Amino acid sequence: MAASDSATAILHFRHQTFEVPAGMSARDAIVRCHLNPETVLIVREGELLTDDVQLQPGDRIRLVAVISGG
Amino acid sequence: MKCRKCSARAVINMRQHKLALCKTHFIAWMQEQTERFIHHYRMFARDERVLVAVSGGKDSLALWDILLTLGYRADGLYIDLGIDEGTAYSETSYACVRAFAARHPEAVLHTVDVAAVYGASIPEAAQVFHQGKPCSTCGLAKRHIMNRVAGDKGYSVLATGHNLDDEAATLLGNTLSWSVEYLRRQGPVLPPGEAGLVRKVKPLCRFYERETAAYALLRGIDYIYDECPFAADATSLRYKELLNALEQDSPGSKLRFYLNFLRAREQHPDFLPDEAGLTLHACPTCGQATTNDGDCTFCRMWDRVRRFKAQEVATTPA
């Protein structure tokens, strides 16, 4: 993806990293990364967030996968 | 988004309930709801001793945490399956379980090391018995060992951490194949009898997987995040994906799928009638109930595995 600049937020999911424009909601960002919002939790600086939160420039978000198999 | 109860910042929004809650109220809600389900489905009483099957994953540790917080007499059972495959899966999951148990001196942790007790790890046994992925071997062994430990140690109830996503995925699988025998038995409570002497219960069966994960996270429970290396292409994961795709567009789909199934079965007993009971015998080797003549499948498996290993030793040049 494009080199990071201050107008973007970074999403980490398992071993992948996505860069999205800041200002969009976490839910829209997750969908944009082709993930299903039902299957992740959103963590920013150790805090759990609801998916209506607007991503700020420079945000680093960890998406915690919640689905397990077996 | 604000908490429905106190208007502090919400940490989770449960679209299927149209309910957003802050950390404090979400934790309390999970505990209250669990208590409600325990009563509603008549899972167990206050004075019963409950054995919780803990894998080190978020669900089973969340369940153990909730039961202890609610004041139940809940002990843990960890079965060391000996799964490594370069991921140290069993080792890491056991470390999570031990760390949790260390924080709860009021509870006992029982451990069964499969390789030490039976002579081979689950992946080794599976090579001999089921040839291929070890999940059937693993399931068979876990069921047997849970029954045995619960019986031996005097627990009347065995609780597992199955969540709604697990149950809905199983239901979808059983429906796609019209496995009537399984559809008849699937539910929050499996009475003692055919599957062993203890009652089996699933107190978390109405929570979404997202909620049990959020609970574990918010409670600071260290759980094993990575999958068992054999789960990678499990069919159940495909079913969960399908159900979550429905859920994304129509919140509450997977919950309705499961709850309406339970309701339909209750309201229309002819829909899945109880069959004339299977004839059960006690296995001559281990004593557990089986439909086999002679030894149960579990005992046959280990017999074969041990004979195979003995042969291997005998034919290996020194």
Ligand code: SF4
């Ligand atoms: S994925 Fe298969 S082998 Fe791994 S723990 Fe589950 S049932 Fe056992």
Ligand SMILES: [Zn+2]
């Ligand atoms: Zn609140």
Ligand SMILES: [Zn+2]
């Ligand atoms: Zn037996």
